[in-house]
Amino acid sequence: MIETKKDNLLIVGGGIGGLAAALGAAKAGVSSVVFEQASKFGEVGAGIQLGPNAMKALDYFGLLNEIDKVAVYPKRLVLKDIYTGKELSVLDLGDSFKKRYGYSYTVLHRSDLQKILHVACLKTGSIELLNNQSIQEVNETANRVTIKNQHGKLFSGKALIGADGLKSNIRKVFSDDEPICSEYVAYRGTIPTSEIENANMEDVIMWIGPNLHLVQYPVRRKELYNLVVVFKSYNYKADSDDWGTPEEMEKRFAGCHPLAHHALQFIQRQIRWPMYDRLPIDNWTKGNITLLGDAAHPMLQYLAQGGCQALEDAAYLAEMLETQAGNYHDVFQAYQEKRIPRTAQVQTSARLWGEIIHAIDPIPILLRDAIFEQRTPKDYEIVDFLYASKGIKSKLYN
Template structure:
C-alpha cells in the first residue's frame, strides 16, 4: 500500500511539501483553489540553509538557470548613504556554510518546483479545487472539497497561506493582524536603469520608520526593490496586491539620500502589501495536531525582515518528510504503527512539530526585532549604526540560521 498525502495550497510551501513527499515514495494529491498555478512578481532571498535543501531535491541545475548570486550584502544609511556594514556572500558564504546565497524571482522558484513535480510523477495536481473542511478518524483523514467532492488520505498538510482555512478549523485562533507596516514592491529591468543604479549585491537602506531592500533576480537582469514604510491601507488585508501609489512613496522617502531617492524615482510602478502577522509560535500545537500538519505561512506568518518566509516553508517540508521517513511512514504499511510502536501518523507529525516550532518562533521573533532596529531613529539609530561599524560582519552573519536543519 502506498501512503497518500493530501496537501491544501499550491504556493511555494505546498509545492515543496508535494515534491519532498513524492520523492520519498508517497502518493500525493494537491488541491489549489485558483484555476492556474501562479505567483506574484516579487523577489526571494535564499540563504544557504534553504539552498542545501533545494540541491538535495535535485534542483541545482534548475536553480542555476534562473538565480542571481550576489557577491555581498551591504547595509547603508538611508539618510546619509554611508556604509554601515557588509556581509560577504558569493564564494565566502558558500565556503562557510556549504551552499551559496541566492536571490530569485518568486515566480521562477515556483515554476521550477512545479516542473520538478511534474517530472517526478505520482502527484495529482488539482486546480480550481477549494478546500471546505476536513475530518479526521483513527485510520485516515477526509478532505471536503467544493461541489461535494471528498478526498481521503493518511495525512493532510495545510499549506494554504496566512489566512489558512485549515488552521482556522484546527486551531480557531483568528486571523493575522496588521502590523502598521506597508511594503511597496517592484521589479525593474536593470538594462533600463542608469548605470549607477544597477546592482549585483543585496543592499539594505535603513532609516527612521522605513527601510528599503534591493537585490538582483532573474540571472541579474532585473532588480527587485522593496520599500517598507509605516501606515495603513483600507480593504481586504488578505490580498496583498493593492495598487501601489508611486507618488505617495516618493513623497514619504523624499528626505533620503540622493542615491536612494534616485532609485525610488526610477521605479515606474509599485505593488502595495499591508504586512499582517501572528505572534511568534508558542507551542508545537500550532504546527501539527492529529493527522494535520501546518506548513509555511499557515503555521508561522512572519515579517520579511530576516528574508526567511519562503525559506522556513521549505525547511518545514524537508523536516516533515525526514520525520516521516524515520518513522517508516513511506514503507508499505497496512496500518498506522506497523513500522513500530509510536510510529502512527499523529506521533510522527508531533515529532515534526517539536522539531520545527521553536526554530520558526525564533525566526518570527528575530524578524520583528529587526523591524525595530531597521526603523530606529535618533539615539537608537545612532547606536545601531555604531554597533554595525564596530562589529561589522560578525553582527550580520547568522550561523544559527544559515547552518540549516
C-alpha cells in the same frame, strides 16, 4: 462524491511550501494531491532571497542545477542609510561565507523558483496538482482526513498538510488567532536591467530609515532588477484599504538619497501588500493533520526567511517520512517538535530586526549604527542562528 486514492497525502496550498512538501513526500515514496486556490500554479511578487539553509533544502530535493540556471549569487549584503547613502554594515557573501555554511546566498525571481518546483512535481509521476480549489472544511475520522472545497466537493486521504499561507483555513483546526497587521505596506517592482543606469549588480542593498526601507538586487541571471519599498503608514485604518497608498509612499520617501529616490519611479503602484504575521503557537499537529510554511509560522520579511523556513519544513518532513513511513501521527509529532522552536525563534527575531532597522529615536539609531560600525564584513556570528548547521538539529542539516 469523495475522490483521490485511499493512501494519498493531501496538501492544501500550492505555493513554495506546498510544492516542496509534495516533492519531499515523493522522495519518501508517498503519493500526494496538491490543492491550489489560484487558477494556475505561479507566484505573484518579485524577488526572493534564499539563505544557505534554504539552498541546503533545495539540494536535498535535487534542484540546485535548475536553480543555478536562473539565480544570481550576490557578493555582499549591504545596509545603507537611506538619507546619507553611508554604508552602515556589510556581510561578505564570498568564499568564506560559502565555506562556513556550505552553500551560497542566492537571489532569484519567485516565479522562477515556483516554476522549478512545479516542473519537478510533474516529473515525479506521483503528485496530482489541482487548481481552483479553495478548501473550506476539514474533518478527520479514525484513519481518514476529508476536506471540502468551495463547491461542496469532498476529497479524502490518509493525512493532510496545510500549506495554505497566512490566511490558512487549515490553521483553524488548531487556533482561532488572527493575522496581526504591522501597519507596514510593501510595493514591488522588477524592471529590465538594461533600463537602469549605474545599477549595482553585485550586492543586495537595503536602504534603511525611520519606519521605512528599500531593497534592491538583480534576479534572473541579472536580466531583471528587483525593487521593494516598505514603509509604516501613518494613516493605518483597520479593515480598510485606504492607507499605505502610493501617494503616502511618495511623501514618506521625500528627501531620501537620490539613488534611493530614483528607484521609486520603477515601483508598481497597482498592488499594495499590507504586511502581517502571527504570534508563534505551541501546537500545529492533530492526529494526521499538520501545518507547514506560512500556515504554521507566518513571519515578517525582515530576515528574508519566510520561504526559507517553508523549504526547511518540507525537507524535515521528507526526511522523517523516509525514516518513519506510514505512521503520520508520529511523523507529524516529531516534525513539529523540531520545527516549532526553530521557527518561533525566527518569527520573533524577524519582528525584532524590523524594530532595529526602522528605529525612529536618535539614541537607538546612534547605538545601532555604532554596533554596526564595529562589525567586519566576515563577522558571521550575527547570522549563525539562521544558517549554521548547529542551529538546525537534524540529520539532514548536520
